[in-house]
Amino acid sequence: MTPPTERADAARNRLRILDAARRLLEVDGSADLSLDAVAKEAGVGVGTVYRRFHHRAGLVYALIEDNETRFQEAFARHCADGTPSAHDRLRTFLHGLADLVEDNRELLLLAEAGAPAGRYHSAPFRRHHEQIAGMVAELAPAADAAYTADLLLMAFTPGLFAFQRTERGWDVDRIKHGLEALIAGIGAGPEPGAAAPAP
Known part of the structure; x- marks a missing residue:
């Protein structure tokens, strides 16, 4: 059975968010690893990041x-x-x-x-x-x-x-x-x- 489109989108968003967080860590270390900064770097809404990870520790x-x-x-x-x-x-x-x-x-x-x-x-x-x-x-x-x-x-x-x-x-x-x-x-x-x- 083919997974719903929403689940595929969510999986892609998760990868984008994790990749964005890695880029921020490489450039700025941990100082700027806020969920807001990660959302901006990933090109997704802040709410998407919060729903997925809840807080920085979760990320x-x-x-x-x-x-x-x-x-x-x-x-x-x-x-x-x-x-x-x-x-x-x-x-x-x-x-x-x-x-x-x-x-x-x-x-x-x-x-x-x-x-x-x-x-x-x-x-x-x-x-x-x-x-x-x-x-x-x-x-x-x-x-x-x-x-x-x-x-x-x-x-x-x-x-x-x-x-x-x-x-x-x-x-x-x-x-x-x-x-x-x-x-x-x-x-x-x-x-x-x-x-x-x-x-």
């Missing part, structure tokens, strides 16, 4: 989720090419996550400022945690996969990532290199005689 999270979809699609394509090892998949995932955070620093900092603990309850964070924990469990069966996933995801806390990039002047390659060292340590397994983690 920010829509942009994050849209970018997350692209990241997941790229990772799925990588995994479809043959059968990469758990080490290779984890490396690719964390490198891709570093690029995702770098490309969306302004958005993620906006979201973090609005709800500092909101990241841990978000769908992307839960999804990333589940994926990383699964790869860690495959790479190092004796490791506490859930805890290790939490530690790895701490590297992508928006405020910390931005601090490393701006205040410390680290480039993304340095962050990726550090992540590779962590992956190597995970793959090496626990010390002989180490106690197994509690269930």
Whole structure:
């Protein structure tokens, strides 16, 4: 059954609004990311933007989720090419996550400022945690996969990532290199005689 014209128009408007918001972020950062400015840039009525996203936080999270979809699609394509090892998949995932955070620093900092603990309850964070924990469990069966996933995801806390990039002047390659060292340590397994983690 063909979707109604209104639904197709709404989908096109959503894409126009998200694209307009990205352009504003590229030019002006987060300062001018008001719904009024986004509506003007997108060439749609302000009411259209408010009905779709309600407030700036709603628009920010829509942009994050849209970018997350692209990241997941790229990772799925990588995994479809043959059968990469758990080490290779984890490396690719964390490198891709570093690029995702770098490309969306302004958005993620906006979201973090609005709800500092909101990241841990978000769908992307839960999804990333589940994926990383699964790869860690495959790479190092004796490791506490859930805890290790939490530690790895701490590297992508928006405020910390931005601090490393701006205040410390680290480039993304340095962050990726550090992540590779962590992956190597995970793959090496626990010390002989180490106690197994509690269930």
